[in-house]
Amino acid sequence: MPDTQWPNYEVFQQEREGQPHRNVGSVHAADAEIALQNAKDVFVRRPNCLSLWVVPSVMILAKSSQELIDGTWAETVPDTPASAEPEPYFVCQKQSQKLSDTYVVHVGQVEAANPVEALRRALEQFGEDPGWVWWVFPARAVTQSEPEDIESMFDPALEKHYRHQYHYHTVAGMRKIKKGQNS
Amino acid sequence: MALADDEIILAHRNSEWTGHAPILEEDIAFSNIAQDEIGHAVIWYTMMAELLGEDPESYPDQLVFFRDPSGYRNAQLVELPKGDWAFTIVRQFLFDAAEILRLEELRHSQYQPLAEAANKIQKEEFYHYRHTHAWVQRLGLGTTESHRRMQAALDDIWPYTAQLFEPLPDETLLVEANFVPDPAGLHSAWRNLVVPSLEEADLVVLVEAMPVTAPRSHHTEHLPALLAEMQAVARQVPHAEW
Numbered sequence: 001m002p003d004t005q006w007p008n009y010e011v012f013q014q015e016r017e018g019q020p021h022r023n024v025g026s027v028h029a030a031d032a033e034i035a036l037q038n039a040k041d042v043f044v045r046r047p048n049c050l051s052l053w054v055v056p057s058v059m060i061l062a063k064s065s066q067e068l069i070d071g072t073w074a075e076t077v078p079d080t081p082a083s084a085e086p087e088p089y090f091v092c093q094k095q096s097q098k099l100s101d102t103y104v105v106h107v108g109q110v111e112a113a114n115p116v117e118a119l120r121r122a123l124e125q126f127g128e129d130p131g132w133v134w135w136v137f138p139a140r141a142v143t144q145s146e147p148e149d150i151e152s153m154f155d156p157a158l159e160k161h162y163r164h165q166y167h168y169h170t171v172a173g174m175r176k177i178k179k180g181q182n183s
Numbered sequence: 184m185a186l187a188d189d190e191i192i193l194a195h196r197n198s199e200w201t202g203h204a205p206i207l208e209e210d211i212a213f214s215n216i217a218q219d220e221i222g223h224a225v226i227w228y229t230m231m232a233e234l235l236g237e238d239p240e241s242y243p244d245q246l247v248f249f250r251d252p253s254g255y256r257n258a259q260l261v262e263l264p265k266g267d268w269a270f271t272i273v274r275q276f277l278f279d280a281a282e283i284l285r286l287e288e289l290r291h292s293q294y295q296p297l298a299e300a301a302n303k304i305q306k307e308e309f310y311h312y313r314h315t316h317a318w319v320q321r322l323g324l325g326t327t328e329s330h331r332r333m334q335a336a337l338d339d340i341w342p343y344t345a346q347l348f349e350p351l352p353d354e355t356l357l358v359e360a361n362f363v364p365d366p367a368g369l370h371s372a373w374r375n376l377v378v379p380s381l382e383e384a385d386l387v388v389l390v391e392a393m394p395v396t397a398p399r400s401h402h403t404e405h406l407p408a409l410l411a412e413m414q415a416v417a418r419q420v421p422h423a424e425w
Binding site for chain 2: 005006027028029030031033034037038040041042045151152153155156159
């Protein structure tokens with residue numbers, strides 16, 4: 001079946017000053033600007049957020065530690081134009097198997113001429129940390145929210161209260177009604 | 184009251200897209216906008232309650248769920264059925280543009296509670312405006328079909344926009360006291376904002392259409408139907424606890 005969805009963008013969110021950007025999920029969008037807005041609407045209805053990135057999924061080279069054990073992994077990556085100049089790549093890593101670390105976090109940057117080289121460099125530079133999953137993508141693929149967006153995009157969420165269902169008396173009321181029916 | 188009623192009625196129309204928007208992400212975005220608008224309406228209704236010495240907890244519900252259509256002061260623009268996606272986007276864009284300009288002025292209101300509320304609401308409305316502005320550009324410049332629908336929506340909606348800037352009864356007194364901005368000034372600032380944006384999206388404003396300038400107590404046949412749905416549960420069980 002053909003995919004009728006718009007292209008996929010991975011979403012990264014920075015919650016607090018000093019914390020890294022963390023992948024939180026993905027959105028579909030026709031272009032990067034709308035992707036950034038969709039990311040805000042899908043992931044920042046609740047606080048906190050200082051900054052968002054969106055990255056087209058097709059621009060990301062992702063490998064699990066399992067895949068990297070096999071030395072031939074680079075052969076599976078489609079070739080990029082040979083003339084490519086070195087450019088900055090962002091490096092992300094999934095750092096543990098804990099539930100709270102489901103997604104990759106941004107750990108740093110390397111210079112490389114293509115994704116395979118970027119991942120090799122990343123493994124050299126950040127390989128001491130245990131990485132379960134590695135992502136690399138060129139810095140130019142990232143669309144970021146601006147600091148001046150915080151006020152209109154993220155701050156309003158701070159004042160919105162999330163109410164669990166038990167906030168409402170209805171739940172207790174329904175239980176009573178059900179009990180009454182059973183007896 | 185007019186500000187609050189515009190927000191609550193439009194919020195209801197937008198909430199009709201929940202579960203039906205073109206894609207999931209936009210469904211969430213429009214439901215967010217609808218919720219934000221309900222929040223803004225509550226701020227205005229609560230302010231009214233305080234001015235009138237009513238209970239700020241129950242008064243907003245009282246106004247929303249137990250007022251008849253003739254008591255509503257929303258502009259006809261917001262009560263029109265949601266139409267297709269182009270109609271919804273064009274209406275929201277034109278409304279948001281009016282809101283951000285009005286709120287920008289209200290932030291400097293001599294009436295302090297109004298200025299504070301406007302300051303808070305303005306931030307969210309700015310984002311709504313940015314979102315619908317982006318959509319107007321994409322649909323206006325999209326395919327032949329999307330352009331056709333956008334132009335048709337604009338032709339239908341444009342006459343209704345005039346009512347957003349019609350002076351309210353006794354508004355002149357508030358304008359003179361620097362409590363609220365002058366609606367005529369707002370209207371021309373709004374035109375200067377939206378017309379170039381629409382033209383950028385290859386959409387043309389028809390000037391011949393007769394503007395709707397009825398007082399805000401006059402409504403289309405769509406409002407009673409909308410209220411019947413919105414108020415049904417509250418009216419059936421007036422003292423229900425939630």
